[in-house]
């Protein structure tokens with residue numbers, strides 16, 4: 001194996017290997033054999049990596065700060081089998097729709113560990129949440145505050161809430177995934193007085209119990225400083241609200257957005273780096289301001305799932321444009337992973353059936369969809385390619401499948417969970433029949 005390949009292997013699921021045939025092996029399963037058995041495009045999720053990541057977040061945060069709840073941000077990807085794993089690992093879940101909530105419900109997820117986020121939750125979604133008895137609704141705006149209070153009254157419940165504040169901190173990520181700056185649709189700005197108005201109104205709401213504050217700056221955030229700046233702003237705000245309105249901060253969430261290695265370089269902070277930065281700031285500032293240490297809730301999505309996932313594709317047409325570029329087309333693309341087109345997201349790739357061969361040829365991996373922007377990986381160096389080769393893209397566990405579409409009426413991929421050399425289909429491939437199953441003539 002070339003040295004270059006071994007550094008790429010480090011961003012694949014834990015224990016990914018290359019066997020004596022030069023085939024990539026994930027969770028003990030030969031990726032080439034998986035592609036043959038289940039077809040391509042195929043998403044492979046490694047159960048060991050998912051569980052290890054859950055444990056790492058719990059361990060790194062709770063050893064520094066006892067009152068920690070790690071909740072998994074389901075929008076990175078959720079289905080019943082994953083919900084079960086998250087439940088077994090003792091994490092909570094952050095949901096952003098009635099749909100995600102119902103998937104959690106289908107897995108008998110403990111409702112008290114479910115947090116409901118979103119900037120425009122509908123009345124029917126809030127009703128689902130109230131009826132199930134979920135742990136927290138994270139209220140995004142004043143409209144929602146009044147709506148939820150009214151609905152809680154109607155269902156005769158008192159709902160625990162956090163307020164999502166907007167601290168006005170730039171996390172230096174893509175503008176489409178920046179959420180904590182003033183000019184954002186998310187959250188109650190600290191600087192405009194809206195956050196204070198919400199504290200006053202929530203404190204006197206008959207059917208709401210205000211437990212604390214939440215912010216989420218954006219993602220992925222590859223710096224630790226934005227979290228620290230925002231924690232200080234949130235705690236100073238809490239102290240001011242305590243003095244003015246008797247507000248008691250019992251819980252604070254700095255959100256999610258922890259970066260992952262989509263490519264081996266540049267190196268991003270480790271979970272322990274994030275934990276260190278967040279916990280030390282939280283302790284230091286709350287002590288300085290004479291505030292009791294609040295419960296801290298953190299919300300990793302991609303941090304739990306991205307590394308566990310590998311996308312497998314088959315190479316079809318290879319188009320050489322002399323002195324310009326070589327396009328190698330695969331059987332997937334923006335329909336199953338829109339991130340490169342939407343966010344200019346960068347990925348790596350290797351050839352799963354030639355993982356021990358020397359990488360000598362620069363190619364651009366194009367998708368099969370009718371869009372010129374449908375490029376998965378630009379200018380990657382691989383062994384010489386032929387049709388039928390299997391391309392493996394690492395760090396594909398988060399925000400690929402959940403953002404997938406049926407564009408060009410292409411059925412969506414299957415998902416297989418691997419563990420100890422055993423593959424288990426956790427979502428079957430869509431069929432042509434599925435494509436018209438909702439339509440009425």
Ligand SMILES: *Cc1c(COP(=O)(O)O)cnc(C)c1O
Nearest residue numbers: 073216219256257299300301302
């Ligand atoms: C998207 C989101 C997350 C998770 O973001 P990741 O980058 O997947 O960690 C956490 N909290 C909130 C409120 C979010 O919107």
